[in-house]
Amino acid sequence: MIPFQPFYNMKIGVVDLSTSSAEVIPLVQERVSRYLGGAAMNSAILEGYQDDALAFGTGPLTGSFAPASPLMIATFTSSIFKRLCHVPLMLRTGPDMKFSGVDFLVVKGTAPEPSVVHVNHGVIRILLAPTILNMPVPEAIMELKKTSPPFQSLIITGPAADRGSSYASISIGTNGSLDKAGLATLMAAKSLKGIMLGGTDGLPFNKDNPAQGKELEKIISGDKNFKRRGFYAVLKNLEGGKDAGKYLKADRKKDMACYHCPSPCMTHVRYSWHDPRNQEMEKSEEGLLLLDHTGCIALAKKVGKNILPILWACLHYGLDPAGVAEMLPEGGAMTECINAIDKIISDGPPRTTDVSEANRLCGGGVPPIGTDDLWEKRVALAMVLGVCPIFLLRFPEITDTALLSFISTREEDLKTLQERLSSAISSL
Amino acid sequence: MKNTKDKIDEAKRASGADSCVECGRCVAACPMAEMYAIFSIEMSPRGIIKKTLMGDPVVEDKNIWYCTECNAGTDTCPQGVSCRDLIRKLREAAVDENLLENAKTCKCCGRAFVAIPVEDFVFARLKDEPPNVFGVLDICPPCRREVYLLRNA
Amino acid sequence: MMKQETTQKPMAEQDFSLNIEDLRPRPQEKKHLSEYFMPRRHSFIIFHPDRCTGCGACEMICSTRNVEKVAPVSASVKVMRDGKEGKNFSILCQHCRKPLCLPACPTRAIEKGDDGIVRIDKLFCTECGLCTMACPAAAPIKDPGSQEIHKCDLCEGDPLCVKHCPENALTLTRGKAVRWIKGLRWTSQLMSFLLLVMVFVGTFCYFRTGSVSFACPTGTLQNIASSGTIVLVSVSSALALLILTVVAGRLFCGWVCPFGFVLDLVDKITPRKLGWPAFLKSRMTKYGVLAGAVGGSYALGFQVFCTVCPIGTLCRSYGVQSFFKSAELAIVPALASLEIGERRSWCRYFCPVGAVLGLTALLRLIKIVIGAKRCKKFSCIQCAEVCPVGIIDADKLREGLSPKIPMTECIMCMRCIDRCPYDAAKIRFRWQKAVPGEGRI
Known part of the structure; x- marks a missing residue:
């Protein structure tokens, strides 16, 4: 057993929705030594539960001074991929879970009424939320802000999930997510509308970490990919990305980064559009955060210049843009697209996605940056350690040793950590 | 809906007011003495606790609205009585009964965020500032940060 | 034997109360002669909203100084993010020339030091939160756990957030010489x-x-x-x-x-x-x-x-x-x-x-502009006060709009530029549209 102390509370939260009970149990050090964390730990924890349980977990580096450390991993049996799947959730979800007192959260059972789970100060509460059923995501969030205890981060399902659509995707706040594996559908099947993370505590940290973080940032600032930042730059390097980028014309753009990320891969855009269903209304200004590269490429192929309002509709209803793109007519006009979306929400056919081994690792959300064999390694590394997979793909010069040294810098620890890391990754 | 008496009982329980020995340490630590020229035993933490324990009508009393909720009294209390929690619960009871004339509500979110005597104290201290500063004081700190964001970003 | 005259009142009638003037007298604001020749250049932190990506590194590192843990809510800086407009802003204490929190504190725990840093003395702070109430930006932040008030103290001159921001959105303005x-x-x-x-x-x-x-x-x-x-x-x-x-x-x-x-x-x-x-x-x-x-x-x-x-x-x-x-x-x-x-x-x-x-x-080639977004309009407005021909519209500045300076009236004394501690008043060519603080977003 290695006495290193990764950045953890050493707590697991277990929520049983059927009995409306929740408890927080300690996370054993031995388990951390064996699985390290992230997706590997999630799988290990889920072995003790039934197939319909889902686990939200963080990695040993999530929330720490490692660059780009926002990751929360959701592990569950996907109804689309028909096997165990891991979905990366970025923005601030991972750190906020840690700062709410738990490192891993297991949800089992089905709630009798639509509920939300609130975590803060190591205390988990199950709150009834019948009013937000079938409400569009932005309004549901406003409602929750008014009636619930305060929270920093929120994962929420949209009306599409409530209607049972398998094209549903969860949304982190109003920003959407990389959920293409049906996490929202599973949550909706459990009547779990959302998870609210209070995030008001803190964790002790390794005093060397801030300096190590700055070192790594210096290393990557020499990389030519460092200048290619923001959604559009990352998009251009993907297949079909250049064309998609052409259609994503916006009035104003601002690069946004996740927790402690020095090189943003998301962009907030402001655009104006005219709703064709409502001729009298003026052009309305909207703003949304572009973070789903593969989704945008898929959508752009189908709808061309109408992409931004359709994307907004996906965020609004909690839909996966890539999935929606499958169902939209080629080169569709706006009205056709809107009708198609309405149909998807109300009685959409079950989704059939092309299942590949690689997609199981990340639920199909992480874009194919870099070469294929490197891709799997880097994404697996990210999903175990709890750092952003897109970041690790863009900057291959960040080695696993460099990341592991955030946990411990001692030679003997590093060797053991390396071994554990390899076994964790291979267990995925 | 609990009635007022139950709410006061719960307030006493939550704050531990029954353990008060009237030593007066809370009054010594209380910043209200510096803030208000009319500072009296009536508005001091000890006074409020006594009034509550005696069963006098305290929810309608204006004196519960002078406290700044700084918790200095709780910190010094040898019995661990939390005068702040008591005052908070009493104020909540007052708000529930719609006795809002001493609570200032935020123009943006509508929540009651400061007691009017406290705000008058701040105004008095800032009297030499240009008038637009007082406009800012009509909104609660969280909303004020949102306004600052939208104006300056 | 001389009888000791007692002119004192009986004990019960004497006034033993001390008030704040006795316990913590405030020093009078004196202007030294040196102020005119070598005026003080106080450092403070400027935030550039066009560069901020909302990563929150500033909150992280600041909280390590406040509570020895990584706890972004316990930082002295708060990152505000707006989802709809796509704007970010880090709110932190600006160490105003005339701080509003200073007079509002009932126990006089806040002082502006000779180095220009506004500090809260934790010995006297009762965590009442009136400083937050008085501050137009609500910069002092109440820790939701310990109820302490966290306010930026510039890390005593070497701010951590400035060092750790990956986008250089926070800069310490030591460079600007004021009043030269x-x-x-x-x-x-x-x-x-x-x-x-x-x-x-x-x-x-x-x-x-x-x-x-x-x-x-x-x-x-x-x-x-x-x-x-x-x-x-x-x-x-x-x-x-x-x-x-x-x-x-x-x-x-x-x-x-x-x-x-x-x-x-x-x-x-x-x-x-x-x-x-x-x-x-x-x-x-x-x-x-x-x-x-x-x-x-x-x-x-x-x-x-x-x-x-x-x-x-x-x-x-x-x-x-x-x-x-x-x-x-x-x-x-x-x-x-x-x-x-x-x-x-x-x-x-x-x-x-x-x-x-x-x-x-x-027919002028240059103009003076005052960037309202860079200006800390709530407590500064020195430019309007110091302008000898009175052409700077202070009310417009307070609204957050950059006032148009009529160059036919301006006598180019440049007192406004000289005084502005936030680098908001600058000379520009007449055709330049960009105003300080409103860069590319």
Whole structure:
């Protein structure tokens, strides 16, 4: 057993929705030594539960001074991929879970009424939320802000999930997510509308970490990919990305980064559009955060210049843009697209996605940056350690040793950590 | 809906007011003495606790609205009585009964965020500032940060 | 044996109470003489919203200093993010020139040190939160757990957030030297006074015929009107001043004019301004005076205004004095006494030289802009207070809009630029649209 102390509370939260009970149990050090964390730990924890349980977990580096450390991993049996799947959730979800007192959260059972789970100060509460059923995501969030205890981060399902659509995707706040594996559908099947993370505590940290973080940032600032930042730059390097980028014309753009990320891969855009269903209304200004590269490429192929309002509709209803793109007519006009979306929400056919081994690792959300064999390694590394997979793909010069040294810098620890890391990754 | 008496009982329980020995340490630590020229035993933490324990009508009393909720009294209390929690619960009871004339509500979110005597104290201290500063004081700190964001970003 | 006289009141009636003045007296604000020559340059942190990506690294590192843990809610800086508009802003204490939290604290726990840093003394802080209530940006943050108030203290001069921001959105402004232009300007004014009044006597005006001089443009106009002839040499020398104005605005008024120097000196000894009634305060009056001067010169055949011009009087005053000349000199103090109404009243409302330069300044190449987004409008507004011709609209600044500075009125003294601690007041070319603080988003 290695006495290193990764950045953890050493707590697991277990929520049983059927009995409306929740408890927080300690996370054993031995388990951390064996699985390290992230997706590997999630799988290990889920072995003790039934197939319909889902686990939200963080990695040993999530929330720490490692660059780009926002990751929360959701592990569950996907109804689309028909096997165990891991979905990366970025923005601030991972750190906020840690700062709410738990490192891993297991949800089992089905709630009798639509509920939300609130975590803060190591205390988990199950709150009834019948009013937000079938409400569009932005309004549901406003409602929750008014009636619930305060929270920093929120994962929420949209009306599409409530209607049972398998094209549903969860949304982190109003920003959407990389959920293409049906996490929202599973949550909706459990009547779990959302998870609210209070995030008001803190964790002790390794005093060397801030300096190590700055070192790594210096290393990557020499990389030519460092200048290619923001959604559009990352998009251009993907297949079909250049064309998609052409259609994503916006009035104003601002690069946004996740927790402690020095090189943003998301962009907030402001655009104006005219709703064709409502001729009298003026052009309305909207703003949304572009973070789903593969989704945008898929959508752009189908709808061309109408992409931004359709994307907004996906965020609004909690839909996966890539999935929606499958169902939209080629080169569709706006009205056709809107009708198609309405149909998807109300009685959409079950989704059939092309299942590949690689997609199981990340639920199909992480874009194919870099070469294929490197891709799997880097994404697996990210999903175990709890750092952003897109970041690790863009900057291959960040080695696993460099990341592991955030946990411990001692030679003997590093060797053991390396071994554990390899076994964790291979267990995925 | 609990009635007022139950709410006061719960307030006493939550704050531990029954353990008060009237030593007066809370009054010594209380910043209200510096803030208000009319500072009296009536508005001091000890006074409020006594009034509550005696069963006098305290929810309608204006004196519960002078406290700044700084918790200095709780910190010094040898019995661990939390005068702040008591005052908070009493104020909540007052708000529930719609006795809002001493609570200032935020123009943006509508929540009651400061007691009017406290705000008058701040105004008095800032009297030499240009008038637009007082406009800012009509909104609660969280909303004020949102306004600052939208104006300056 | 002398009986000890007890003049004390009985114990019960004595007033033993101490008030805050006795316990924590506030030092009087004194201005040292050195303030005028080497004014203090206090550091503080400027935030650039166009660069911020909302990563929250500043909160992380700040909280490690406050609570020895990574806990973004316990930081002294709060990152505000707006989902719809796509804007980010880090709110932290700006260490205002006149902090509002300072008078609001009931226990006087807040003090502005000699290094300019506003600090909360935890010994006296009762965590009441009135500082947050008084601060227009609500910069002191209450820790939701421990209820402590966290407020930026610039990490005692070496801020961590500045070092850790990956986008350099937070910068420590040690570089901007404030109040250095003032030294240059006073020197320029003094040298101009000495040269124009005592050395090159009378060379500014065009009231002395025959000699080659800088010709005052107003004098040239009057000369042309009165004599009906245009002397090329004098017109070309008048052009020198006009070209300077086209390039740099009414720089002459602020940096060269000897009467302006006299007015600035009078300003220093008359700090209390009485103000003028509204009907006198029209900026157009000076154009009327100009028109009157030229018209009068035409009608009467001699340069009307030049006889009473205060600038001319000063420039021609040195040397042997006759009785009439001495009497003439009375013009200068008479017009300088207008200063008791408003600063540079003569320049604002009456000076025809200023009027000509103002008209020329319509062709100016540069302008002064004040970026309201960079400006900390709640407690600063020093630029509006210090502007001698009063053309900065303080109300507009407080609204958050950048005021348009009329360059025909601005005397380019650059006091606003000199004073602004936040780098919001700057000189720009007239065609540049971007205002400080409103960069690319």
